[in-house]
């Protein structure tokens with residue numbers, strides 16, 4: 242039985258340890274902290290995943306206020322000694338079930354297309370819709386987007402169709418340089434919530 246524990250400031254150090262083990266190349270001390278503290282709570286949430294007494298992985302979701310139908314997977318992974326035992330799939334499915342309960346239409350993620358064979362094999366095993374991200378302004382190429390409908394009987398999923406993903410901005414945000422961006426984003430969020438108040442309620446829930 243896996244237990245999901247919400248990441249807060251008091252257990253952030255554990256989440257950072259797990260993050261370091263799961264993403265040794267990408268790890269920077271403050272990325273998770275920045276995601277947690279600089280983003281309004283209703284825009285992103287993270288969970289530590291525990292099996293028995295051991296923390297085995299991490300998962301999270303966020304959404305863009307300007308794309309309120311789509312929830313995105315974030316900081317998802319299993320520490321190396323627990324891989325290939327089915328935990329990744331279980332954690333993914335539980336995160337997906339949560340996103341469905343929140344009422345989003347689509348569950349999506351983006352990942353590197355290159356030097357990322359294990360992760361791509363994992364997402365392909367889940368039979369998600371796969372498309373290339375060909376950004377207009379984002380500096381990033383070699384990115385794949387995987388998507389799954391939150392409506393189980395709806396086989397067709399709407400493609401992302403290259404809407405802007407703010408990857409550059411997210412990177413800057415995680416480097417703590419984005420105070421003005423955050424301020425702008427917060428006022429944008431407020432506007433979106435005035436238009437779509439149900440989103441606020443969605444994010445008030447927790448894993449049961």
Ligand SMILES: CC(C)(COP(=O)(O)OP(=O)(O)OC[C@H]1O[C@@H](n2cnc3c(N)ncnc32)[C@H](O)[C@@H]1OP(=O)(O)O)[C@@H](O)C(=O)NCCC(=O)NCCS
Nearest residue numbers: 317318319324325326327328329330352359360362363366
């Ligand atoms: C991707 C990741 C979460 C998979 O977790 P996991 O617990 O090993 O995955 P599972 O055991 O549930 O695997 C489910 C299926 O995915 C596929 N798969 C997973 N890892 C694979 C690998 N290394 N090679 C080939 N196929 C793989 C298989 O089809 C597997 O089913 P099988 O074991 O019955 O063959 C894990 O490798 C990881 O944490 N990687 C680093 C972090 C990362 O890349 N996160 C995603 C960021 S976008």
